[in-house]
Amino acid sequence: MTAKRITHWIDGKPWTGPVARYGEVFDPALGAVSGHVDFASEQDVDAAVAAADTAWRSWRSSTLSRRSRVLFDFRTALLRRREELAAIVTSEHGKVLSDADGEIARGLEVVEFACGIPTLLQGGFSESVSTQIDVTSIRQSVGVCAMITPFNFPAMVPLWFVPIAVACGNAVVLKPSEKDPSASVLLAECWAEAGLPDGVFNVVHGDAVAVNRLLTHPDVRAVSFVGSTPVARHVYETGTSHGKRVQALGGAKNHMVVLSDADLDAAADAAVSAGFGSAGERCMAVSVVVAVDPIGDDLVARITERMGQLRTGDGRRGCDMGPLVTGAHRDKVTAYIDAGVQAGAKLVVDGRGTNVDGSDDGFWLGPTLFDNVPTDASVYTDEIFGPVLSVVRAPSFDQALDLVNASPYGNGTAIFTSDGALARRFQNEVEVGMVGVNVPIPVPAASYSFGGWKASLFGDTHAYGPDGVHFFTRSKVVTSRWPRATTPHAQLDLNFPGNR
Ligand code: NAD
Numbered sequence: 179m180t181a182k183r184i185t186h187w188i189d190g191k192p193w194t195g196p197v198a199r200y201g202e203v204f205d206p207a208l209g210a211v212s213g214h215v216d217f218a219s220e221q222d223v224d225a226a227v228a229a230a231d232t233a234w235r236s237w238r239s240s241t242l243s244r245r246s247r248v249l250f251d252f253r254t255a256l257l258r259r260r261e262e263l264a265a266i267v268t269s270e271h272g273k274v275l276s277d278a279d280g281e282i283a284r285g286l287e288v289v290e291f292a293c294g295i296p297t298l299l300q301g302g303f304s305e306s307v308s309t310q311i312d313v314t315s316i317r318q319s320v321g322v323c324a325m326i327t328p329f330n331f332p333a334m335v336p337l338w339f340v341p342i343a344v345a346c347g348n349a350v351v352l353k354p355s356e357k358d359p360s361a362s363v364l365l366a367e368c369w370a371e372a373g374l375p376d377g378v379f380n381v382v383h384g385d386a387v388a389v390n391r392l393l394t395h396p397d398v399r400a401v402s403f404v405g406s407t408p409v410a411r412h413v414y415e416t417g418t419s420h421g422k423r424v425q426a427l428g429g430a431k432n433h434m435v436v437l438s439d440a441d442l443d444a445a446a447d448a449a450v451s452a453g454f455g456s457a458g459e460r461c462m463a464v465s466v467v468v469a470v471d472p473i474g475d476d477l478v479a480r481i482t483e484r485m486g487q488l489r490t491g492d493g494r495r496g497c498d499m500g501p502l503v504t505g506a507h508r509d510k511v512t513a514y515i516d517a518g519v520q521a522g523a524k525l526v527v528d529g530r531g532t533n534v535d536g537s538d539d540g541f542w543l544g545p546t547l548f549d550n551v552p553t554d555a556s557v558y559t560d561e562i563f564g565p566v567l568s569v570v571r572a573p574s575f576d577q578a579l580d581l582v583n584a585s586p587y588g589n590g591t592a593i594f595t596s597d598g599a600l601a602r603r604f605q606n607e608v609e610v611g612m613v614g615v616n617v618p619i620p621v622p623a624a625s626y627s628f629g630g631w632k633a634s635l636f637g638d639t640h641a642y643g644p645d646g647v648h649f650f651t652r653s654k655v656v657t658s659r660w661p662r663a664t665t666p667h668a669q670l671d672l673n674f675p676g677n678r
Contacts, residue, residue: 184363188222195225200217204541213270217387229351238318238348240294246293254363270359272540297552312660322349323349329355331460337365399423401417407429408429430590431465436468437473437578437644446618449477449481454565457501458562468570485547490542492536511543511566521552521557523558525548527544532545543565588634589634589635590612591610593613595616606654
């Protein structure tokens, strides 16, 4: 395989400057290096921020109808290259092609939401709040916005932020994951094709060097981060201490509670789909099933039976589940399985050494199921981010709810039941940002906002939807007085102004 070079996109074109460091990009199903990605120096980041800052100064004054047209044209470009983008995602991430297409579909929904920017940016106006005084509220762009995104959704997560930021009149510097960087370059090409002016959208590749420069650069005004909790915390603390607004979405450990009155076939289908889709490398994956007495044995049997039908292999061959993103990550997840056995959890399905439809060198690990998992075992407490599903038994609804609420994470959760009153209590009392009722992966539609609670989100603004528009704009309120010529002008008055 000839390794390609993946480089930055700055000021409307691929970067041609010198590069001192680079990283390897793998095709996880082949276990082979498919490319080398340039790692940005601080100076490279400065060049991208300078291009963005210059571009922002014109783009912020562009008309809403022009922005809307660019968004529509971006959507057209993306639709035209949809299959190509899905193939790129599969070749660098490993998820199966249909799943890669699914993430593009969810990203497109945010693009479509952003096409409505003329409506989304409508301000407020109050006539005559005081004598001959009117008030207008407007929302204006923020400036250069940095986005730092994870490996597991190389197309969708950038699309959560970029379309709304651009539609709101900002310029963007995206730092995608160095593990699967090519999707972001295709997005840049689509923006160029859509007529977005040079410099409004830039991509710098790399590692902590690039991220830390973005977090401290004086011309970066806002930072959107998605990734693991320790890095999210670092990004939030560093970015805010440098005066930026920051939304930092972190890791997860999502529980799916199954009550005894649930449709157990639907619950088992949901647990397997949400547990093993994308090989468990989703922040909304179900990683814990809480089986409320007495249905535990029955539910585990149904989950096990379904797991036997899954085909693990190369995502280009119509398999159900692909490889893990890197060999190192596969080994880390395997170590969690070893630790789970040692901690006394019952290994019902062992994914180690599973049969695969793919190259011998791929980063494979089959679907794995543990039952009766102790809640102090690392397989329960830690975010594993792989195809490992833990079943925990709970004697009652209340204890199941307490268990979910004791987790330090609060990204997503689900309850499966036919009891509306208990479902309502669950949605009301659970300490989690996104809740599914008989829905295993409750990712909000684009017109709502996505975000967790507790260690799953630092900051107070969720991604996309109304929160996205809020995050990427600054509010301004104008109080104006246009007296008639015949009105006597105001007298000297040193008191605090009151409304009359
Ligand atoms: P990660 O935290 O390792 O990396 C995320 C980004 O931060 C990447 O661009 C990476 O280059 C950069 N980065 C990594 N280490 C850094 C450091 N020390 N300093 C500065 N920057 C650093 O995450 P990942 O492995 O790419 O993605 C998986 C994680 O993302 C999981 O924890 C998952 O739950 C989380 N995630 C969360 C959401 C959400 O919406 N809450 C969505 C998707 C993924």
